[in-house]
Amino acid sequence: PAELRGRGRDECRRHGVELIDGIVLCVAKRSDEHFELQLEGGGRVAGRRLLLAIGVKDVWPDVPGLEHIYGDRAHVCPDCDGYEATGKKTVVIGKGRRAVGMALNLTTWTRDITVCTNGRDPDFTDEYCEKLTALGIPVIEEPITGIKFREGELRSLIFDGREPLGVEEIFFSIGQYPADDLGAQLGCERDDGGHIVVDEHHHTSVYNVFAAGDIIPGPQLAIRAAAGGAVAALSIHKSLVPEERKLEPMTAGAEESQGSKESQGLLSLLP
Structure with missing residues (x-):
């Protein structure tokens, strides 16, 4: 509904998001940290990460x-x-x-x-x-x-x-096909139906390119698309944290040891 979309756009603006009502003609990956979009009318937009939520078109x-x-x-x-x-x-x-x-x-x-x-x-x-x-x-x-x-x-x-x-x-x-060919331009892996394949973090086969919504395989439900977008956003944010600010991943043994210590600490609080 227009009202719901309007509220979402207003919230984006409050957080400093620039909204561009335009059509992306083509996309190019200049490097792992540089994507460039060419807009209809000649404009260009650059970014370090790319989320494809382009949806699909129905054939009635x-x-x-x-x-x-x-x-x-x-x-x-x-x-x-x-x-x-x-x-x-x-x-x-x-x-x-x-x-x-x-x-x-x-x-x-x-x-x-x-x-x-x-x-x-x-x-x-x-x-x-x-x-x-x-x-x-x-x-x-x-x-x-x-x-x-x-x-x-x-x-x-x-x-x-x-x-x-x-x-x-x-x-x-109904038949369906991707709303545009941006995924194909980037070389993202796709299934037989043209949907962009993603992992559990909604990361595509192209480094630093993510996808969510009806363009990925699975049930086409609004609640699922919103959840997928949230998962992709979390993944994108984590990918932007510099490596020197990240902790080393815990090994399986260390996780078990940490869990045991936490359990012991909890037990010590009990009468």
Whole structure:
């Protein structure tokens, strides 16, 4: 929400953060301690550390009217919104593994499910077909040409070349790709879906480059993105502490000894 983002930006300003509303065209790593961003319009910004929180862009299926019911009767996450389909006629729009996985997940809420590929090749393996058949989930391949409403309620899908299909809830799988190619420009390791791979500190494969949010693998949840950003911020701050100001890491034996001493000290305080 705009109000929440506004509060966050105001807090940043109170702590001396410079906010730049601009588009980064390219990034270059000049050294381990020097990154340079080129902005649209010719501006340049330099920094010692870089956090990528660029997110991803969604690719929606070409279904006229789908955008008008998104979030109400059309959803993308069976884990978040599957309850809305309880006992209802539900259609999954998509193809391949994504569509089949979504349909199978929804069977915990409803058994009245149909998969529609919207004119595309289903791209189903024998395993996918067997699982759908065993659960009585039909597949419709004809293109969807429209969504029919009655008194403001979702009623059916209209197809090119077949009868309409009654529906109460729609779930659709979406394609995704990184919002920009900054990670690729830097040479960050990415998975098969284009997400930037990070370690437990949210550090990427490129030294002093960190990443958080939907651009990294895993569930795409706001609370997870915020937590990841916090972990990355902690890691960045620790990386900026000069080496001469850091303590030598404790060995496993030293940690056990320290823990034993602390326990003994605690016991000595007890009556």
